[in-house]
Amino acid sequence: MKLESYQQIKDDRLTHRGYDYERIAQEYQTPLYIFDEPSFIERVKGYRDQFQSEVFETEILYASKALLTKEIARLVARLDIGQDVVSAGEIYAGQAGGIDAKRMYFHGNNKTDQELLYAIKNGVGTIVLDNQSEAHRLNHLIQQSNEGHIQKVLLRVNPGIEASTHEYILTATNDSKFGENIHDSEIFMVISEIAALSHLNLVGFHSHIGSQIFEADSFLKASESLIDFAQKVMEQTALKITELNFGGGFGVYYTEEDQPFDVIDYLPRFVKQIEKAIQEAKLPIEKVAIEPGRSLVNASGSTLYRVGDLKQTLSGKHYLFVDGGMTDNIRPALYQAKYEAALVNKITDSAKASYTIAGKACESGDKIIESIMLPEATPGDLLLVNGTGAYNFTMASNYNYIPRPAMIHVTEETIKLTVKRDTLDDLVRNQL
Numbered sequence: 001m002k003l004e005s006y007q008q009i010k011d012d013r014l015t016h017r018g019y020d021y022e023r024i025a026q027e028y029q030t031p032l033y034i035f036d037e038p039s040f041i042e043r044v045k046g047y048r049d050q051f052q053s054e055v056f057e058t059e060i061l062y063a064s065k066a067l068l069t070k071e072i073a074r075l076v077a078r079l080d081i082g083q084d085v086v087s088a089g090e091i092y093a094g095q096a097g098g099i100d101a102k103r104m105y106f107h108g109n110n111k112t113d114q115e116l117l118y119a120i121k122n123g124v125g126t127i128v129l130d131n132q133s134e135a136h137r138l139n140h141l142i143q144q145s146n147e148g149h150i151q152k153v154l155l156r157v158n159p160g161i162e163a164s165t166h167e168y169i170l171t172a173t174n175d176s177k178f179g180e181n182i183h184d185s186e187i188f189m190v191i192s193e194i195a196a197l198s199h200l201n202l203v204g205f206h207s208h209i210g211s212q213i214f215e216a217d218s219f220l221k222a223s224e225s226l227i228d229f230a231q232k233v234m235e236q237t238a239l240k241i242t243e244l245n246f247g248g249g250f251g252v253y254y255t256e257e258d259q260p261f262d263v264i265d266y267l268p269r270f271v272k273q274i275e276k277a278i279q280e281a282k283l284p285i286e287k288v289a290i291e292p293g294r295s296l297v298n299a300s301g302s303t304l305y306r307v308g309d310l311k312q313t314l315s316g317k318h319y320l321f322v323d324g325g326m327t328d329n330i331r332p333a334l335y336q337a338k339y340e341a342a343l344v345n346k347i348t349d350s351a352k353a354s355y356t357i358a359g360k361a362c363e364s365g366d367k368i369i370e371s372i373m374l375p376e377a378t379p380g381d382l383l384l385v386n387g388t389g390a391y392n393f394t395m396a397s398n399y400n401y402i403p404r405p406a407m408i409h410v411t412e413e414t415i416k417l418t419v420k421r422d423t424l425d426d427l428v429r430n431q432l
């Protein structure tokens with residue numbers, strides 16, 4: 001397993017900033033989400049400081065679907081970046097951690113009336129319309145509830161860019177459920193209609209081409225395509241476009257198969273390319289935003305499991321069972337995501353056997369890793385899976401009435417519990 005900068009080997013055991021994983025497991029139990037705060041803070045500051053322009057205002061919007069807790073929201077607020085939200089729940093959790101609603105961008109392809117009203121009531125700064133029908137619905141809702149209000153909106157458009165990533169996290173193909181397609185013959189009419197709605201102030205466009213994208217070129221193509229489209233809109237309609245939002249999707253390392261580019265290094269070049277394209281297109285752009293999620297949090301998160309039973313099948317497969325699984329990490333079952341792992345108490349032992357790491361849920365597909373070489377494992381070992389910061393906690397479930405794990409943050413000075421483990425009572429709390 002590739003170690004992170006905060007993981008060191010001490011006396012033949014893996015530690016997190018000097019904390020022995022066995023001590024962590026004894027104090028907080030397993031399975032456990034572990035989040036390294038300093039590496040997250042450093043990454044956010046790197047993105048924020050490198051995504052700067054003298055031509056337009058820039059903003060990093062943290063895509064909080066990747067990982068959102070009150071403590072993460074507190075960090076986001078403190079680090080002075082905005083938040084990409086997709087539900088009333090994410091607005092609520094963001095505000096609970098102190099994020100200013102004005103800095104929220106509310107996305108989603110089927111926001112309910114209640115959610116839209118909730119966003120307006122709470123002062124969400126920007127609503128990113130998914131489609132024409134939503135625009136009319138939002139305008140009508142404001143008319144009925146808050147006559148004086150004019151809501152700043154962007155329209156999500158789909159540039160039809162095919163980036164190489166898993167089908168489920170690809171969002172901008174012509175068949176995607178997200179956004180209005182820029183190649184639709186009626187698109188300019190649709191935009192003119194939205195721009196004419198009296199309670200909406202349409203200032204620009206958003207596009208997000210997918211997740212876990214490894215070619216910097218795909219972002220460049222998508223930005224050029226959006227800028228080119230914005231220029232056409234200005235020629236064909238009366239709309240003045242002042243804001244563009246290029247979404248997130250920067251790829252991260254999970255296994256040796258992944259070769260992500262250095263985003264912090266790339267951002268200044270990306271800004272220069274956007275500046276040039278905007279100047280050539282003579283667009284009056286005042287603000288440009290990006291929405292990274294996974295690339296900000298993933299490498300700061302890991303999951304610690306206790307090894308339970310081991311089993312060899314008739315055909316010779318070696319199963320290593322852990323005390324969590326698809327309920328805390330659905331990604332392998334959902335889209336064949338791959339991970340690396342290590343036995344932290346045997347970190348210097350040489351790998352001897354190939355194991356299939358499986359969880360405890362009643363599903364054959366409940367596997368974290370299909371095949372990994374590890375030192376000989378015994379019940380009671382501790383297995384650490386790295387790169388679980390994004391889309392693990394937020395996609396967790398209580399399938400089989402398995403309590404969701406706790407989360408701790410490790411800082412330079414201390415460890416703090418940020419999410420309590422579900423109790424059995426929590427599992428039936430809402431049941432009458």
Ligand SMILES: Cc1ncc(COP(=O)(O)O)c(C=O)c1O
Pocket residue numbers: 063066084107171208210211212247248249250291292293294295390
């Ligand atoms: C609109 C939008 N913005 C940002 C993101 C964040 O993507 P990632 O976590 O890959 O950076 C997503 C992910 O689905 C998205 O749909």
